[in-house]
Amino acid sequence: MKIRGTVAAALASAGILLAGWQTGTQAGGISTVASSTTATGTTGATGTGSTGTGSSGSAGSSSSSGTAGSSGSASSSGSSGSSNSSASGTYKGNTVQTRFGPVQVQITVANGKITDVTALQLTNTDGKSIQISNRAAPLLRSKVLAAQSANVQTVSGATITSDAYLTSLQAALDAANL
Amino acid sequence: MQQTSNPLPATAGTTLKARTFDCMGTVIGLTLPVDSPAEGQPGLDELAAATAVVERLFRDLDETFSLYRPDSEASRLARGELTLPHASAQMRERYAEAHEWRLRTEGAFTPERPDGVLDLSGIIKGHAIREAGTSLLALGRRDWCLNAGGDVLVSGSPHPGSAEPWKAGVVDPADRLTLITGYPLGGNSRHSAMATSGSAERGEHIWRVGSGAGDDGFVQVTVAAGDIVTADVLATAIVAGGTRMLDRAADNWDVAVLAIRADGSMLATPAFQPG
Numbered sequence: 001m002k003i004r005g006t007v008a009a010a011l012a013s014a015g016i017l018l019a020g021w022q023t024g025t026q027a028g029g030i031s032t033v034a035s036s037t038t039a040t041g042t043t044g045a046t047g048t049g050s051t052g053t054g055s056s057g058s059a060g061s062s063s064s065s066g067t068a069g070s071s072g073s074a075s076s077s078g079s080s081g082s083s084n085s086s087a088s089g090t091y092k093g094n095t096v097q098t099r100f101g102p103v104q105v106q107i108t109v110a111n112g113k114i115t116d117v118t119a120l121q122l123t124n125t126d127g128k129s130i131q132i133s134n135r136a137a138p139l140l141r142s143k144v145l146a147a148q149s150a151n152v153q154t155v156s157g158a159t160i161t162s163d164a165y166l167t168s169l170q171a172a173l174d175a176a177n178l
Numbered sequence: 179m180q181q182t183s184n185p186l187p188a189t190a191g192t193t194l195k196a197r198t199f200d201c202m203g204t205v206i207g208l209t210l211p212v213d214s215p216a217e218g219q220p221g222l223d224e225l226a227a228a229t230a231v232v233e234r235l236f237r238d239l240d241e242t243f244s245l246y247r248p249d250s251e252a253s254r255l256a257r258g259e260l261t262l263p264h265a266s267a268q269m270r271e272r273y274a275e276a277h278e279w280r281l282r283t284e285g286a287f288t289p290e291r292p293d294g295v296l297d298l299s300g301i302i303k304g305h306a307i308r309e310a311g312t313s314l315l316a317l318g319r320r321d322w323c324l325n326a327g328g329d330v331l332v333s334g335s336p337h338p339g340s341a342e343p344w345k346a347g348v349v350d351p352a353d354r355l356t357l358i359t360g361y362p363l364g365g366n367s368r369h370s371a372m373a374t375s376g377s378a379e380r381g382e383h384i385w386r387v388g389s390g391a392g393d394d395g396f397v398q399v400t401v402a403a404g405d406i407v408t409a410d411v412l413a414t415a416i417v418a419g420g421t422r423m424l425d426r427a428a429d430n431w432d433v434a435v436l437a438i439r440a441d442g443s444m445l446a447t448p449a450f451q452p453g
Contacts, residue, residue: 155346155347164323
């Protein structure tokens with residue numbers, strides 16, 4: 001157990017904790033992390049706190065790292081040393097600086113498996129919550145149909161020729177304002 | 179998408195007025211809120227004066243950069259009668275700017291045609307809009323909307339003194355008389371420029387690049403950004419570079435993107451998502 005804990009801590013300080021979180025749901029990695037928490041008593045390990053696309057909780061290989069302090073009930077019955085790990089609880093990572101602003105990630109572990117990854121702190125310097133991911137997602141036409149009737153003052157479209165302009169919405173807007 | 183339906187408070191005495199002119203093969207329009215248009219000779223004169231400044235600027239740039247004019251500097255470069263080191267300072271500056279964008283977009287945007295001819299038309303309209311905006315601000319105009327063939331740059335608000343943004347509609351590539359959605363520009367919006375590129379109309383300066391091959395491609399891409407050249411270049415680059423370039427743009431620039439495929443399906447970054 002001692003050896004296992006030391007190895008786990010060494011691995012963790014190499015900065016792979018979050019990578020472990022990532023793969024732990026599929027592989028058995030998470031039980032190692034959980035027993036490391038138990039073995040070293042109170043503190044967790046150093047891990048990468050990267051958040052390229054925070055909503056999906058992906059880790060990437062950011063160089064920003066922080067010590068993951070465990071909070072909540074790390075109620076793993078570590079003394080048993082059995083393979084039947086039952087670690088449960090929530091674990092908060094340290095706040096790390098990203099280009100989106102300060103970000104803190106929390107994981108929820110149930111029976112040795114990560115059941116949730118939450119971004120706790122998504123604020124910019126003004127204290128407003130920010131959009132951490134700007135990735136494009138499918139947009140349903142029916143969802144934006146209401147906007148069709150919205151008043152607009154100008155129209156953006158692929159460049160049209162002077163001839164095509166004559167029958168365009170922009171021409172109608174311009175004519176109304178002549 | 180805030181405020182999709184926002185009945186405007188009738189600002190006393192202010193009405194939007196527009197003037198248009200033909201240049202660069204398309205129509206450019208300037209819209210200003212004008213005081214008391216009924217008797218408003220001063221207001222309309224200001225609009226006419228502002229439009230004249232914008233038109234002068236577009237015509238000067240077109241004379242230098244148009245490949246449709248055999249006597250332009252760009253045409254002489256294309257024929258090899260002139261080499262870049264001997265070209266005018268503004269020609270070299272635009273070339274440098276276009277090349278910088280080629281690097282930033284990993285080649286999805288390029289100032290060279292497949293036949294090797296230098297073609298800066300992908301950046302000149304955006305540059306002209308940018309310069310026109312600078313001139314309007316220098317003239318003391320704070321509230322205006324400039325639309326050059328579907329690329330838009332605004333300042334201030336349609337209701338002077340308020341934080342209300344201008345509202346730009348995005349045209350449906352399948353039906354030019356239908357809008358797909360609207361987007362706020364200027365006012366309290368973080369973006370003041372919007373450009374749309376399409377593979378259907380006048381897309382001759384867009385060439386598909388290898389990175390875009392394999393996905394089914396976009397027929398129309400709209401980008402909102404803080405400045406018009408970024409919006410224009412990235413819209414062009416995403417049409418050429420497909421989903422990969424879309425992700426790169428969303429990750430690396432403060433932009434909002436609405437991309438439409440040939441089958442009508444759409445991808446949108448959060449700012450274009452309703453709610």
